[in-house]
Amino acid sequence: MTPVQPAGALTPEEARHLQENLREPVRPGLTETELDDVERRFGFRFAADHRTFLSAGIPIGDRWPDWRCGNPEQLRKRLAWPVDGVLYDVEHNGFWLPDWGTRPVGPEDAVREARRRLADVPQLVPVCGHRYLPGLPGTVGHPVLSVYQTDIVVYGCDLRDYLHREFATGGISTAPPDGPRYIPFWSRFID
Numbered sequence: 104m105t106p107v108q109p110a111g112a113l114t115p116e117e118a119r120h121l122q123e124n125l126r127e128p129v130r131p132g133l134t135e136t137e138l139d140d141v142e143r144r145f146g147f148r149f150a151a152d153h154r155t156f157l158s159a160g161i162p163i164g165d166r167w168p169d170w171r172c173g174n175p176e177q178l179r180k181r182l183a184w185p186v187d188g189v190l191y192d193v194e195h196n197g198f199w200l201p202d203w204g205t206r207p208v209g210p211e212d213a214v215r216e217a218r219r220r221l222a223d224v225p226q227l228v229p230v231c232g233h234r235y236l237p238g239l240p241g242t243v244g245h246p247v248l249s250v251y252q253t254d255i256v257v258y259g260c261d262l263r264d265y266l267h268r269e270f271a272t273g274g275i276s277t278a279p280p281d282g283p284r285y286i287p288f289w290s291r292f293i294d
Contacts, residue, residue, distance in 0.1 A: 112243040113152040113263050118159035121266040129160035133171060141170045145182060147226040148240035152262045166232040185227040185235060185289075186218075188252035193217040198253055200291075224288035234258055234265065237286045246283035248293075255292035257283050 122129045133141070138157060142148050149157070161171055168181055192198035194214050199206040203220050207213045227235035230247055237245050246257045247265035259265025260283050283293065 113155045113261075115155055115159050117263065118156045121156075121263070121271070122160045122162065124266070124270045125162050126270065127162045127164040127167065129162050130171070132158040132160045134158070137171060144175070145178060147182065147228060147238040149228060150236050150239050150242045150245060150262075152243040153228060153230070153236050153238075156262060162231070168229045181229040182226065184229070184233065185250045186221050186224070188250060189221060190214050190217055192253045196252075221288075225286060227289065230262070230265070231269070234269075236262060237289065239286075244284050245286055246293075248286075248289060253292055255289060257293055260284075 135158070138149060138154055157170060161167070161169060163169065168178055170178070189198070194210045199213065199217075200220075203216065207216050226238040227248065227250060228238040230236050233250050235248050235250050239245065244261045247259040247262060249256045249258045259268050283290075
């Protein structure tokens with residue numbers, strides 16, 4: 104049974120068309136069962152548009168996570184990258200958010216407290232390289248973020264826009280007038 108797509112969602116046909124522009128080989132897409140297995144194995148959920156993209160095909164190359172045949176440890180590292188980057192900045196660059204309260208004096212204590220605070224933030228799921236989508240199940244239209252420690256930049260107002268901007272030759276999508284959709288915690292880093 105084909106899942107019902109939310110309004111404004113990336114369609115399988117659009118996803119296949121966008122994958123033609125990737126300049127990378129694309130293997131057959133993941134089935135719903137395979138997507139569910141990935142989510143269960145790695146403890147996160149794909150956003151609806153990310154599921155659609157991966158069900159249309161799996162891009163193959165060093166920058167793309169291979170959710171079917173990839174090294175599980177490498178996939179876990181890619182999933183941990185965004186939070187690990189924030190923790191790096193806490194430990195080495197004095198990063199601390201005001202709403203976390205008073206920063207502990209020692210770096211180990213600061214990292215421990217930051218890790219506790221970060222345990223409940225939405226999981227960012229790798230799309231390509233260090234470009235991420237929030238793993239908010241059933242949702243569409245969240246921005247694709249380029250994540251390098253606490254240097255976080257919007258690379259597309261949604262998955263469709265990101266793929267157009269990064270890979271398509273020709274037209275560029277326009278951002279929504281009210282800016283990119285809010286992602287709990289992560290949007291605070293976006294200018």
